[in-house]
Amino acid sequence: xxxxxxxxVLDACDEIxxxxxxxxxxxxxxxxxxxxxxxxVMDYSMPAHEPTSVIKDLLGEFKALKILxxxxxxxxxxxxxxLEAGAHGYLIKSAAxxxxxxxxxxxxxxxxxxxxxxxxxxxxxxxRPKGRRNGLEAxxxxxxxxxxxxxxxxxxxxxxxxxxxxxxxxxxxxxRIIEKxxxxxxxxxxRFAIENKLVN
Numbered sequence: 001x002x003x004x005x006x007x008x009v010l011d012a013c014d015e016i017x018x019x020x021x022x023x024x025x026x027x028x029x030x031x032x033x034x035x036x037x038x039x040x041v042m043d044y045s046m047p048a049h050e051p052t053s054v055i056k057d058l059l060g061e062f063k064a065l066k067i068l069x070x071x072x073x074x075x076x077x078x079x080x081x082x083l084e085a086g087a088h089g090y091l092i093k094s095a096a097x098x099x100x101x102x103x104x105x106x107x108x109x110x111x112x113x114x115x116x117x118x119x120x121x122x123x124x125x126x127x128r129p130k131g132r133r134n135g136l137e138a139x140x141x142x143x144x145x146x147x148x149x150x151x152x153x154x155x156x157x158x159x160x161x162x163x164x165x166x167x168x169x170x171x172x173x174x175x176r177i178i179e180k181x182x183x184x185x186x187x188x189x190x191r192f193a194i195e196n197k198l199v200n
Contacts, residue, residue, distance in 0.1 A: 006041075009097050015105055025049020032058060032065070039108050041100075042087075044071035044078065045200055050163070052085035052141055059086045066107040070100070075197050076121045077136050079114060081144060083126065089113035090122070136196065138180050146173040150186065151193025152200055 007018045020035040022028035025048040032040060040058070044051050055067055068089040069082045079090040088107035091100060092115040099116070106113040114122050125137060139147065142163065149159045159170045174186065183189050193199055 006097075006100070010101070010104070013101055016101065023047070025054060028054070029058070032062065036062065037065070039066045039068060039104055041068045041070050041104065044069055044073055044082070050145065052081060052145075055082070055085040055087050066110075068103055068107055068113065072200075073197075074118060076118055076125055077144065077196075077198070079118060079122045080125050080137075081141060083112070083114075083122070085141070090118075091115045092117055135181060139177060143173050143177050143180070146170055147177050147189065147193055148198050150174065151190050151198050153190075 003021055003023075007021055010016045011018045019037050020031040022031045023046075025046055028040075028042070028046065028049065042051070042054070051069070058065055058067065066089075067087045068091060069079075069087050070091050070093060071078065072093050073079075074092050074094075082090050089103050089112060091103045091113065095115055095117070103113040103115075128137070136144070145163060146159055149162065154162070156167050156170045156174070160167045163170065174189065178184070178186075178189055181189070181192060183192060
């Protein structure tokens with residue numbers, strides 16, 4: 001319902017024409033391949049896809065595509081990882097429709113758009129050299145994904161299935177997360193994810 005509503009609003013804008021919609025990651029790839037849009041507005045939590053991997057795959061195949069991530073996640077770390085994966089914009093869903101139109105027009109012109117609500121903090125982290133990052137900033141993308149999934153209640157087996165790796169690999173990621181965040185147990189890890197608003 002939200003997607004249909006946004007599509008109608010965007011279609012009513014003179015600057016924008018909606019050429020397709022998708023309900024999950026599998027359908028998304030098919031629609032982009034068939035319709036070849038200039039700009040893709042993608043939900044971070046869309047079913048059947050891992051956001052940063054999808055971004056890299058799509059941009060590898062469709063060089064001219066511009067990607068705007070539309071999400072409920074206001075956490076700066078989500079935005080930084082999305083932009084470092086190659087996305088051209090990051091917009092929080094609580095923003096007004098006018099800001100969505102502005103964001104689409106901005107990235108279509110070749111510029112980067114970050115939701116006004118978190119823009120200063122995101123730019124501050126992006127400018128910081130990776131070697132000087134710590135805590136959440138120091139996690140690899142896979143470690144961040146595992147932290148987020150475990151925080152949402154997933155088992156190691158479910159994480160492994162989602163990431164298409166072995167359970168032992170996920171267990172290694174978990175150990176690295178605990179070490180990098182100075183935690184002691186998986187329960188601490190889950191609590192950390194919740195307290196830092198990394199859960200859906």
